[in-house]
Amino acid sequence: MTVPASSPVAVTGTAMVTCLGDAGETFAALLSGATGVAPLSTLDSEALRVGYCYPIQDGAETQLRPSRWLADVVARAAGEAGLDPAAKRVAVVVGSGLRELRSVERWHADGAELTLPDLHFDAAVRAVLPGVTEVLTISNACSAGGYALAVGMDMLAQDEADAVIVAGTDTMTESMLAMIGRVGDEPTTHVAPFDTDRGGVLLGDGAVAVVIEPDGAEPLARIRSVGLSCDAFHETAPDRHGIAAAMRDAHGRAGLGPGDVGLVLAHGTGTALNDPTEAAALTEVFGTHTPPVTGIKGAVGHTSGGAALMSLVVAVDALRAGVVPAVTGLSAPIDEAAALEFVLGASAPLTARIAQVDAFGFGGVNAVTMVEV
């Protein structure tokens, strides 16, 4: 079927919290090459075979941390946008790979408190924004935030909301860490996207919120499109064709060609499979035109449901500031990425208006965003 054109929507507020701090602190840290990696101290790293992570270090572990981070960023983003849920229909779409499953684990194994509604984010959002029309929790693994953004755009396009707060939040679960330790070769000390010496993925804590509204005067940025696809190829291995399809879907909806893209925020997880697959898809789609490519997971880890929107916020910061951070953790790119122009070593000046933001999830769920300033 032909790809329908997307109407641009305005970004009117953003907020973020990562292991490196709030959005401003995170962008500054990215520019300086800092990383938030730290030893995994809250769990049995030997049993899990995972030694490091990118944690938000806010004291002893408690229940419902992703809910609290989410409430914080939703309130701040809504404040920046000046949203009044009493005056217009404000919907909230939350992307989360692991929801409150860490709280389920602590409830099951440690006797912590939990009730059924704690599993999703309705109450957490309504505590800070009581008047919102709805709170949807979408659990699309590592591309959840990108999928949430697509849903939010579609809701605006169909006049089902006047503004949508699109958010992502996640913390590490013991069960997911066990899986990473179980299927990885050797425990890794940091995330090294696209590097020949990459040792695999490490998880990060964090939350992010982005307010989108119908296009208006002087927004922070415009979302031109979100392209979606599902590989339907393999449960855990990514597929180049599915990823390229999401990129082309995003370009087609925005009415843009590869030559219009001035920056790529790669998914770049540092795993054996993602990085060569993503590099091949980027090479296939962009051909000889290769915009600068960067990625943030070497600095903030893989933040799952928040990952796509955190990359989006960093892309907007980079486009607006005219400077793009280097790929933290990358020094020797893999052969499959030979055609890509990585930002290496130090941040670099940038004169671009349009960025592409990649997010690919477990199960082959892909979301690619085109953003313009």
Added chain:
Amino acid sequence: MRVAITGHAVHVPGLSAADLPGSPAEPAAGPDEAHRVLGRKGLLAKEPATRLALCATQVALGLPAGRLTEPVAGAPGTAVVVASNLGNVATVCEVVDQVRTEGGRAVSPLVAPNASSNIIASSIALRFGFTGPNLMVCSGATAGLDAVRLGALLVRTGRTHRAVVVGVEPDDEIATRLCPGLRTAAAAVVLEPDGAGTAPALGMLTRARTRLDSTVDLPLETHGAAGVLGVAVAAALGTDQVVACGSDADSYAAMPVTGVRALVGVP
């Protein structure tokens, strides 16, 4: 654009069409008997909720029982939207128990995909070859109607030519501790643009903080599956219905389903 329900299946283990409209003629298979519907291939390490969701999808698409022998018509670009809150909570807890008693090496890599909450939606895409948008909705007691609404949104915006919407919850010990009285159930509906006007159609979702009434009688606690179950039953009945779901904590949602006969003469 009107969005039509062009396929439906109710799959509540042990219940037949005599018990609940839209169910199979013989009592629906439980998770351990899912091979009666799906064939034996590909069920290894699949959780009960995933198995029942695959059964409901297979029936809603009108596919014969057994393993797929040829590609499903229209599979490329078909979207999948699944509502479930508790599908993988038992696996998550079992993995933690294993790590703490035997260490991480004891965990089966076959179970690894089940640690991710979108395992049901991605399993459906993989089995049937659905390459369109793939959404996992975990929004509590209204998840079922939230999923139907999002499936309809994907059709209305032209993101897909067909959305398969599935609701499912398990009834393992962990799930029933969190949700007392929960009964395992699955249901699926197939949504397409309504060209001919010969199929039941969806109305728009409404929400309220207080209880909304359903005209479809569902005598089971099925939590996040309830909204899809209600729409599938309404489609089977073929008459005008209002489907509602929700809870005091999660608020309530309702959606009208327009019956086939009511469409005559409607532009």
